[in-house]
Amino acid sequence: MYLDIQQMIRARFVEAVDEAFGIKTSEPVLSFPPKVEMGELSVVSCFELAKQLRQPPRKIAEQLAPRLLPLEGVDRVSIAGAGYLNFHLDRARFASELYQLRSFPPQPAAAGGNILVEHTSINPNKAAHIGHLRNAVLGDSFARLLRFRGYSVEIQNYIDNTGVQVADVVVGFIHLEKKNVEEVERLIGDTSVRFDYYCWDLYARIFQHYEENPAASAWRSEALKAIEEGAGAWAQIAERVSTAIVLKHLETMRRINVRYDLLVEESEILRLDFWKYAFEILKQSGAVRYEDAGKNRGCWVMSVDDSGGAGSDQEAGAEDVKILVRSNGTVTYVGKDIAYHLWKFGLLGKDFAYKQFYSYPDGHRVWRTAIEGEPGSPAFGRASVAYAVIDTRQSYLQNIVAAAFRALGFREQAENLHHFAYEVVGLSPGCAQEMGVELSAEDRERPYIEVSGRKGLGIKADDLIDQLVDKALQEVRARRMTEDAGEQQTCARMIAVGALRYFLLKFSRRVIIAFDFKEALAFEGETGPYLQYSVVRARNIFRKFQESRAAFDAWRLGESIDEERLKNFLGGDDSQDFWELILLAAQLEMVAEQAISSSEPAAMAKYAFRLAQAFNNFYHQHHILSETDPARQNFLLFLVHLVNESLTRALDLLGIEIPERM
RNA sequence: GGGCCUGUAGCUCAGAAGGAUAGAGCAACGGUUUCCUAAACCGUGGGUCGGGGGUUCGAAUCCCUCCAGGCCUACCA
Numbered sequence: 001m002y003l004d005i006q007q008m009i010r011a012r013f014v015e016a017v018d019e020a021f022g023i024k025t026s027e028p029v030l031s032f033p034p035k036v037e038m039g040e041l042s043v044v045s046c047f048e049l050a051k052q053l054r055q056p057p058r059k060i061a062e063q064l065a066p067r068l069l070p071l072e073g074v075d076r077v078s079i080a081g082a083g084y085l086n087f088h089l090d091r092a093r094f095a096s097e098l099y100q101l102r103s104f105p106p107q108p109a110a111a112g113g114n115i116l117v118e119h120t121s122i123n124p125n126k127a128a129h130i131g132h133l134r135n136a137v138l139g140d141s142f143a144r145l146l147r148f149r150g151y152s153v154e155i156q157n158y159i160d161n162t163g164v165q166v167a168d169v170v171v172g173f174i175h176l177e178k179k180n181v182e183e184v185e186r187l188i189g190d191t192s193v194r195f196d197y198y199c200w201d202l203y204a205r206i207f208q209h210y211e212e213n214p215a216a217s218a219w220r221s222e223a224l225k226a227i228e229e230g231a232g233a234w235a236q237i238a239e240r241v242s243t244a245i246v247l248k249h250l251e252t253m254r255r256i257n258v259r260y261d262l263l264v265e266e267s268e269i270l271r272l273d274f275w276k277y278a279f280e281i282l283k284q285s286g287a288v289r290y291e292d293a294g295k296n297r298g299c300w301v302m303s304v305d306d307s308g309g310a311g312s313d314q315e316a317g318a319e320d321v322k323i324l325v326r327s328n329g330t331v332t333y334v335g336k337d338i339a340y341h342l343w344k345f346g347l348l349g350k351d352f353a354y355k356q357f358y359s360y361p362d363g364h365r366v367w368r369t370a371i372e373g374e375p376g377s378p379a380f381g382r383a384s385v386a387y388a389v390i391d392t393r394q395s396y397l398q399n400i401v402a403a404a405f406r407a408l409g410f411r412e413q414a415e416n417l418h419h420f421a422y423e424v425v426g427l428s429p430g431c432a433q434e435m436g437v438e439l440s441a442e443d444r445e446r447p448y449i450e451v452s453g454r455k456g457l458g459i460k461a462d463d464l465i466d467q468l469v470d471k472a473l474q475e476v477r478a479r480r481m482t483e484d485a486g487e488q489q490t491c492a493r494m495i496a497v498g499a500l501r502y503f504l505l506k507f508s509r510r511v512i513i514a515f516d517f518k519e520a521l522a523f524e525g526e527t528g529p530y531l532q533y534s535v536v537r538a539r540n541i542f543r544k545f546q547e548s549r550a551a552f553d554a555w556r557l558g559e560s561i562d563e564e565r566l567k568n569f570l571g572g573d574d575s576q577d578f579w580e581l582i583l584l585a586a587q588l589e590m591v592a593e594q595a596i597s598s599s600e601p602a603a604m605a606k607y608a609f610r611l612a613q614a615f616n617n618f619y620h621q622h623h624i625l626s627e628t629d630p631a632r633q634n635f636l637l638f639l640v641h642l643v644n645e646s647l648t649r650a651l652d653l654l655g656i657e658i659p660e661r662m
Numbered sequence: 663g664g665g666c667c668u669g670u671a672g673c674u675c676a677g678a679a680g681g682a683u684a685g686a687g688c689a690a691c692g693g694u695u696u697c698c699u700a701a702a703c704c705g706u707g708g709g710u711c712g713g714g715g716g717u718u719c720g721a722a723u724c725c726c727u728c729c730a731g732g733c734c735u736a737c738c739a
Contacts, residue, residue, distance in 0.1 A: 032678075044720095080682080510667065512732075516674090617703070619702080621703090
């Protein structure tokens with residue numbers, strides 16, 4: 001609704017300029033006056049027009065202002081400063097319409113087809129850590145935002161089950177632990193052992209072993225080869241390990257409200273010869289070439305020189321190329337990734353088969369790719385837009401995939417292939433020391449310490465979640481809201497997840513999070529629990545109201561909220577706070593759009609916080625249940641209702657649930 | 663060498679596609695609870711927006727340059 005008004009203002013402004021001056025101008029960017037008294041939306045274009053029209057901006061504004069009205073939903077237009085055109089909304093009408101919307105219904109299906117979001121994509125060789133959580137939470141929230149805006153979204157999780165990382169763990173089982181397939185299976189089935197944690201340690205051990213015995217790394221290539229071929233005991237162990245770990249990852253992510261639609265496994269990409277198809281297309285289009293001399297002799301390479309190469313440095317001589325096929329004939333990771341991405345857009349001319357892999361309590365199923373499928377699978381892939389949530393260190397590789405698309409002539413798809421790049425999660429030096437890492441003086445000065453799976457250094461996702469749940473449980477018990485242990489647990493879990501997800505989402509993508517227990521475990525200030533608490537407070541008002549009076553019914557509230565009444569309450573100078581609260585609550589959709597266009601879920605997180613803050617302030621200033629004027633009381637309840645709707649939805653978009661009590 | 667990212671309050675970070683007086687949380691200090699639950703609220707102090715040029719009516723935001731830090735630049739995935 002707010003978005004609609006903005007669009008109307010933009011369009012009307014263009015018309016008005018045409019009427020008044022006979023020139024075509026582009027749609028203006030709207031800004032927001034510093035204070036609501038000055039209006040809610042502002043057009044600053046008069047400054048730009050001043051030069052073209054050879055008139056002072058203020059004079060232009062004066063000529064335009066009368067032509068901008070009448071405009072539906074706008075009460076008046078004022079001219080401020082040297083030439084700002086400020087639009088003052090019809091407050092009562094705005095509030096009333098917002099109320100009619102009730103609960104921000106999902107948008108009607110947006111045009112643009114299927115949007116594919118790939119996230120999580122953890123190597124299936126050990127437990128997930130805090131960095132993986134950032135990836136999953138970003139991707140999940142982004143997908144929620146897209147769905148909220150009416151897009152059809154498919155969530156994929158790429159499983160690199162044939163790579164070196166899995167091979168290393170297989171080497172560990174075989175050479176360090178001397179285990180065979182049956183023994184590994186027994187270990188997986190042993191409920192007293194956390195298998196993903198076990199592999200975490202084993203992975204660190206094998207790396208230590210490699211360092212001490214450089215010759216041992218020959219085992220790795222041996223294992224890798226066996227796994228890629230998919231036959232024999234080693235491949236079986238790899239399959240068992242990766243499947244068991246993927247299950248663990250799904251369960252870890254489920255704890256924090258993250259779900260998937262499809263697991264795309266590298267083993268199927270290999271076995272269905274996706275690369276061959278991609279390679280054929282690449283060769284035909286001339287995007288790749290065979291090197292018969294030089295340092296890359298015997299390899300198939302692709303030029304990464306994106307710009308077209310007109311002015312690039314000839315004297316350096318070293319053209320930027322990326323090897324896709326090694327001299328021994330095997331394909332590199334990027335090659336497989338190109339094939340995968342071609343498939344995402346339905347450009348490969350080849351599809352997977354699918355099998356069910358996992359199902360959630362509500363019946364939603366996760367499918368996995370397969371050689372031979374099961375009936376009933378949805379149609380996956382065929383995306384028109386794809387986002388890959390991958391950390392920023394892989395930007396180079398992602399650019400190569402896009403470059404391959406362009407070289408193949410898929411320019412439009414290349415434009416729609418987005419690398420959703422985010423920065424890693426490191427450990428604050430203090431945190432690293434708490435974890436028992438010895439730091440050099442230089443390290444202590446660093447802003448963060450890199451986590452390392454090879455050293456086993458990192459915060460395991462489930463450990464962190466457990467800690468958060470423990471802490472939340474203590475708080476819940478201390479507050480004595482309920483004696484029911486089950487309810488305490490449920491509450492604690494929601495609070496813990498709220499804290500974690502908000503902590504990971506409040507930072508914008510491009511900043512490195514230096515993980516610190518104190519900050520991550522905080523429940524006060526700008527945190528998830530603060531937001532949840534705000535909603536719980538709002539709902540408590542309704543609850544109490546209901547206890548003392550007739551049942552509170554948001555629908556009936558509407559009867560007393562006619563525009564005349566709203567005018568009374570929103571008209572006066574003392575009503576600024578009320579109006580600001582309504583205006584803020586109305587910005588949900590606008591913020592969602594912004595979060596999508598900038599690929600920045602943090603925008604939604606920040607918005608939710610601002611709204612909660614405004615509400616808490618309001619809550620302290622106005623005591624609703626003791627309000628003696630029934631009309632005013634109804635109006636205040638109406639405000640709380642709007643905030644509740646908006647904030648609840650905002651939190652849902654962040655994947656944060658609201659506990660019954662707090 | 664090349665590419666990308668970052669630099670805003672003591673700390674951690676926001677700053678809508680250039681707009682009107684640069685914000686928040688934490689930390690510090692001071693206040694507010696016989697309750698619609700204080701996981702809250704209010705107040706105080708704290709800033710050459712890394713430095714310097716430029717474009718513009720207007721720059722934390724755009725351009726150039728320098729400084730500092732990080733990441734990437736494999737016949738690893």
